[in-house]
Amino acid sequence: MRDEETGTWWQQVSGEAIVGPLKGQRLRSVLHDEITFKMWKQEQPRGxxxxPDPTVDAKNYVPADWDTRMEKVPVRIAQDLDPKLSPRTLVVGVVAGNVAKAYPSEVVAKQSPIVDELGGVPLLIVAGNDRKSVRGFERVIDGRVLEFFKKKDSSPLVLVDSQTGSEWDFTGKAISGPLTGKQIKQIFVLNDYWFDWKNYHPKTSVYDAGL
Amino acid sequence: MIVVIGLTIVITPIWLIQPFQPQTPRALEVSYVMRRMSPIVTIIASIAVLLVVVWLWRKSRWFGKAFAVLVTLPLFAATWMARQNHFEWMFRPDVNISYAPPDTVNYINDDDMVLSVTRSGEAVAYPVRLMAYHHLVQDVVGGTPIVATY
Incomplete structure (x- = not known):
């Protein structure tokens, strides 16, 4: 992207100025997530x-199955890729403690919640009941590391921590039990294509437990 | 020769920066310099070529004239192209920005993805299907000026 004031070119994914007068500067990333509209509505009914822009022809907006169609578009690969994944495999990318890791989206949907540790940070990767909405958290409360599992057949999704038995919702808030009202810190996760994630994080590892 | 320079400086960045493909930092830097220089370079090339054509016009025969026209036209096209942002033809930044309350939204499905930002109690959803076309939306959420990009 290019700003009108200085003409600098900015990298979309990192917010870093790559060429032009502001080269080396970086926009601060604002915490956000990518979830289904249904999930968002439930959480934010007053948002x-x-x-759509009324002056734009509706056919310009991409169809609902856009990302799965894009999986078939060939990629010119600028580096060697891990042969385990095809370039357009969808992954959930996480950076913690300056270490990058990619969790194949399909694996996240199957194994959620995933309890992991990355760069010294205890992590929790959770898919919502829609299996498409994915969030990441630091599973630490007041210096205490928690482990989570899914409450069977819960809808909406409820997680339970094995240390206190408290119940947690998809926003990372404890809704019942001894830790009621506590909030685990959400961290940014990126839904990305494997080739793109690898391009920006050449040293990334790939989550492969249970594969 | 002049025509080749004029065309190269316009076409190279278009070739180097293709959507949906990875780009290297070096290619971007080359493209950036070319994009910065191309408006002035193409004008100078056009004027130079025009002078040469006018000068040779009387002396040359019909095929010479035809050749001159054939060579000059792409250069004029490049001169015009250097003043356009072709990415804005492909991905128009949202110019008529407006928002709807969630219960009135009928233009996306429940299982479509949205980018969601919540700050100081204000929550905004940017549907991916709209963002995949506009790519950039500027907004102020909970007092923070943001650019949402996809």
């Missing part, structure tokens, strides 16, 4: 939703 606001971007509307």
């Amino acid at each position: 606001r939703v971007l509307k």
